[in-house]
Amino acid sequence: MKLVAEGLVLTRGSRVLVSGLSFAADAGCALLVTGPNGVGKTTLLRALAGLFQATAGTIRLEGAADERSVADESHYFGHLNAVKSSLTVEENAAFWCRYLGGRREQVTTALETFGLMALRDIPAGYLSAGQKRRLGLARMLVAERSIWLLDEPATSLDVASQAVLAAAANTHLAGGGLVIAATHAPLGLTPARELALAGSGARAA
Amino acid sequence: MSAFGELLKRDVLITWREGGAVGTALGFYVMVITLLPLGIGPDLNLLQRIAPGLLWVALLLAALLSLGRLFEIDLEDGSLDVLVASSLPLEAVAVAKCLAHWLSTAVPLALLAPVLGLLLNLPLDAYGPLVLSMLIGTPAVSFIGGIGAALTLRARRGGVLLALLMLPLFVPTLIFGIETVSSAIVDSGAFGPSILILSAISLASVVLAPVAIAAALRLQVQ
Amino acid sequence: MQQAQSLTQRLANPTRFMELSATLLPWLTVAAVVLTVIGLVMGFAAPVDYQQGHTAKIMYVHVPAAWLSMAGYSLIAISSFGLLVFRHPLADVSAKAAAPIGAAFTLLCLVTGSLWGKPMWGAFWVWDPRLTSVLILFFLYIGLIALRSAIEDEALAAKLTAILALTGIVILPVIKFSVDWNSLHQPASVMRIGAPKIHPSLLWPLLVMAVGLTIAFVALHMKGMRNEILRRRVRALRSAEVQMAAGAASPLPAE
Numbered sequence: 001m002k003l004v005a006e007g008l009v010l011t012r013g014s015r016v017l018v019s020g021l022s023f024a025a026d027a028g029c030a031l032l033v034t035g036p037n038g039v040g041k042t043t044l045l046r047a048l049a050g051l052f053q054a055t056a057g058t059i060r061l062e063g064a065a066d067e068r069s070v071a072d073e074s075h076y077f078g079h080l081n082a083v084k085s086s087l088t089v090e091e092n093a094a095f096w097c098r099y100l101g102g103r104r105e106q107v108t109t110a111l112e113t114f115g116l117m118a119l120r121d122i123p124a125g126y127l128s129a130g131q132k133r134r135l136g137l138a139r140m141l142v143a144e145r146s147i148w149l150l151d152e153p154a155t156s157l158d159v160a161s162q163a164v165l166a167a168a169a170n171t172h173l174a175g176g177g178l179v180i181a182a183t184h185a186p187l188g189l190t191p192a193r194e195l196a197l198a199g200s201g202a203r204a205a
Numbered sequence: 206m207s208a209f210g211e212l213l214k215r216d217v218l219i220t221w222r223e224g225g226a227v228g229t230a231l232g233f234y235v236m237v238i239t240l241l242p243l244g245i246g247p248d249l250n251l252l253q254r255i256a257p258g259l260l261w262v263a264l265l266l267a268a269l270l271s272l273g274r275l276f277e278i279d280l281e282d283g284s285l286d287v288l289v290a291s292s293l294p295l296e297a298v299a300v301a302k303c304l305a306h307w308l309s310t311a312v313p314l315a316l317l318a319p320v321l322g323l324l325l326n327l328p329l330d331a332y333g334p335l336v337l338s339m340l341i342g343t344p345a346v347s348f349i350g351g352i353g354a355a356l357t358l359r360a361r362r363g364g365v366l367l368a369l370l371m372l373p374l375f376v377p378t379l380i381f382g383i384e385t386v387s388s389a390i391v392d393s394g395a396f397g398p399s400i401l402i403l404s405a406i407s408l409a410s411v412v413l414a415p416v417a418i419a420a421a422l423r424l425q426v427q
Numbered sequence: 428m429q430q431a432q433s434l435t436q437r438l439a440n441p442t443r444f445m446e447l448s449a450t451l452l453p454w455l456t457v458a459a460v461v462l463t464v465i466g467l468v469m470g471f472a473a474p475v476d477y478q479q480g481h482t483a484k485i486m487y488v489h490v491p492a493a494w495l496s497m498a499g500y501s502l503i504a505i506s507s508f509g510l511l512v513f514r515h516p517l518a519d520v521s522a523k524a525a526a527p528i529g530a531a532f533t534l535l536c537l538v539t540g541s542l543w544g545k546p547m548w549g550a551f552w553v554w555d556p557r558l559t560s561v562l563i564l565f566f567l568y569i570g571l572i573a574l575r576s577a578i579e580d581e582a583l584a585a586k587l588t589a590i591l592a593l594t595g596i597v598i599l600p601v602i603k604f605s606v607d608w609n610s611l612h613q614p615a616s617v618m619r620i621g622a623p624k625i626h627p628s629l630l631w632p633l634l635v636m637a638v639g640l641t642i643a644f645v646a647l648h649m650k651g652m653r654n655e656i657l658r659r660r661v662r663a664l665r666s667a668e669v670q671m672a673a674g675a676a677s678p679l680p681a682e
Contacts, residue, residue, distance in 0.1 A: 013582060013666075014666055014667070049286070051289055051427070052427055072292050081283060082286070082287050084278075084282065084284070085282075087219065098211045099208045099211045099212060099215075139287070356587050359578060359579075359580075360574065360578050361579075373566040373570065374594070374598050376602050376605060376606070377598070377604070377605035417593070417594050420511075421587055424583055424590075425583075
C-alpha cells in the first residue's frame with residue numbers, strides 16, 4: 001500500500017502554504033514532515049485527513065483494499081486530544097472504538113499499551129496533560145486504520161510515554177501500516193524518511 | 206448506523222453528566238415565567254389568554270441558551286475533527302447531535318411547561334395540547350437552532366449572535382405552537398390543523414437543516 | 428476554485444467588472460435621480476384619494492421600497508448560491524454589497540408603512556401580516572450583516588453568511604404563510620392598505636417611482652461592489668507587503 005500525493009497546493013486566505021508538493025509514502029515506513037513553524041505541516045496533515053480542502057492536486061491510496069480514500073483509512077491525531085472530561089477513561093476509549101468501528105477487546109489493549117488501565121474508571125477531567133494526551137493517542141489503537149496522521153504527537157509526553165508512542169507506532173509500521181507525522185522532535189520511528197517542507201516563501205503575488 | 210447511535214448516546218450521556226446546561230435552561234424557563242406575571246399583573250383572565258404565547262416564547266429563549274454549546278464542546282477538544290473525518294456522513298453526525306439536544310434539553314423543557322402553566326392559570330383542557338405541541342414543535346427548534354450553532358461556532362459574541370440569527374427563523378414554529386394551544390383553550394378539539402402544520406414544519410427541519418449544518422461544519426474545520 | 432487562483436487570476440474577472448461599472452455607473456445615477464424626481468412630481472400632481480387624502484401619496488415610496496426589500500433578499504440568495512455552488516469570485520462581493528442596501532430599503536418600507544399607518548389605523552405599528560413579514564425580513568438582513576461582521580476570516584464569513592442567506596430564503600415563504608395564517612385566525616383588527624384596483628392616474632407615478640428606485644438600487648449596489656473590490660485589493664496588497672517583509676526579515680513567517 002502506498003499513499004501518493006501529486007501537485008498539492010494548499011492555501012489559507014491569500015497565503016499559499018504549499019505549492020506543487022508531490023510525495024509518496026510507503027507502507028511500513030514512517031514519513032516525518034518537518035519544517036519551520038507556519039510552513040503548513042498541520043494544514044498538510046489536515047488535507048490528508050480530508051478536513052482541509054486542497055486548492056489543487058490529488059491525494060490517493062494505491063493498493064488499498066477496495067478503493068478506500070485516504071480519509072477513510074486514516075486516524076487523525078491533532079493538537080487536541082478529542083477526550084471528553086466528563087466521561088471516564090474507559091468510556092472515552094470505548095466511545096471512539098464503537099464510533100470508528102473497532103472491536104471491543106481493542107479498548108483494553110489500547111489502554112494497556114498506553115498505561116491507562118489503572119485509571120480506567122476515573123473521569124478524564126482528572127487526568128494530567130500527559131495522561132490526557134496518552135488517552136488521545138489510545139484512539140489510534142481502538143479501531144484499525146492503516147494510516148496514522150500524527151500532528152506533534154510528542155507534545156506534553158514525558159520520555160517514557162514517548163517511548164511507548166514510538167513502540168506503538170513502530171508496531172503499526174511493522175504490521176504494514178503507514179505513519180505520517182508532523183514533528184519537531186525525532187520520534188524514534190524506524191524506518192523513517194523525512195519530508196522537509198521549506199519555507200518556500202511562495203506567496204500569492 | 207451503530208456509529209450514529211453511539212454518538213447520540215454519548216451526547217445525551219455527557220449532557221446528563223454535566224447537568225449544568227439542562228439545569229440552567231430549566232431554571233431560566235422558570236425564572237422568565239415567574240417574572241412575567243409580576244410585570245403584567247395578577248389578572249388571571251389576562252394571564253390565561255396569553256399563557257400559550259408566554260410558555261412558547263420563554264421555551265424558545267431557554268432552548269437557545271443551550272444551543273450555543275451544541276458543536277462548541279466538540280470543537281474545543283478536537284472531537285469535531287474526528288467526527289468530520291470519520292466515515293459517518295456529516296449530515297448524520299448533525300442529526301445525531303441535534304437529536305441528542307432535543308432529547309436531553311428540549312424534552313425536559315416541554316415537560317416542565319405544564320407545571321409552569323399552573324402559574325399562568327392555563328385551563329385544564331389545554332395541558333394535553335400544550336405538551337403535544339411542544340413535543341412535536343421542539344425538534345424544529347433543535348434542528349433549526351443547530352444551523353445557528355454551526356454558523357456561529359467561531360464567531361465573536363456567539364451566544365447573542367445565535368439568538369439574533371435564529372429567532373426570526375423560529376417564527377413559524379412559534380406561531381403554530383401557540384396556535385395549537387390557543388385553539389385548544391377556545392375549543393378542546395380544534396387544534397387539528399395547526400398541529401398538522403407544526404408537524405410538517407418539524408419534519409421539514411429535521412430533513413433539511415442537517416444539510417445546512419453539515420455544510421457549515423465542513424467550512425468550520427478547514 | 429476561488430482559493431485556487433493566484434491573485435492576478437482572482438482580479439481578472441473583477442477587473443472587467445470594474446471597467447464596465449465605471450462606464451455604466453454615471454448613466455445609472457443620472458437615470459435614477461431623474462426618474463425618481465419625475466416620479467415624485469407626478470405623485471404630487473396625481474389626484475388626491477377621496478378617502479385617505481394626501482397620506483395615500485406615501486404609497487409612491489412605500490410600494491417600491493417593499494418591492495426592493497424582497498428583490499434585494501433574492502439578489503443576496505442568488506449571489507450566495509453563486510458563491511457556494513459556482514464559486515464565482517464576484518458572487519460574494521455582490522452578496523456583501525447588497526445586504527446593507529436591501530436592509531435600508533426594508534427599513535424605508537417599514538418607516539413609510541408606519542407613517543402611513545398612523546392616520547389610517549391610529550397607531551404607528553399594527554400587526555398587519557404584511558408589515559410583520561417585512562419586519563422579519565429586516566431581521567434576516569440584520570442577521571446576515573451581524574454574522575459576517577462577527578467572523579474574522581473573510582472567506583469563511585462569506586461562505587457561512589451564504590448558508591444563512593439560503594436557509595433564510597427557504598424559510599421565508601413559511602414565515603409569510605404562518606404570519607398570514609396567524610392574522611387570519613386572530614380577531615380582524617386590521618384594514619388593508621391599497622385598493623384592489625388602482626386608477627391609471629395613480630398607477631403611472633407609481634411605475635415611474637418603481638423604475639427610478641430600482642435603478643437607484645442597482646447603482647448603489649454597483650457602487651458598493653466597486654468599493655468592496657477596491658477594499659479587497661488594498662487588503663491583498665497589504666498582506667503581500669507583510670509577507671514580503673516577513674520573508675526578508677526571517678524565514679519563519681508566523682502562522
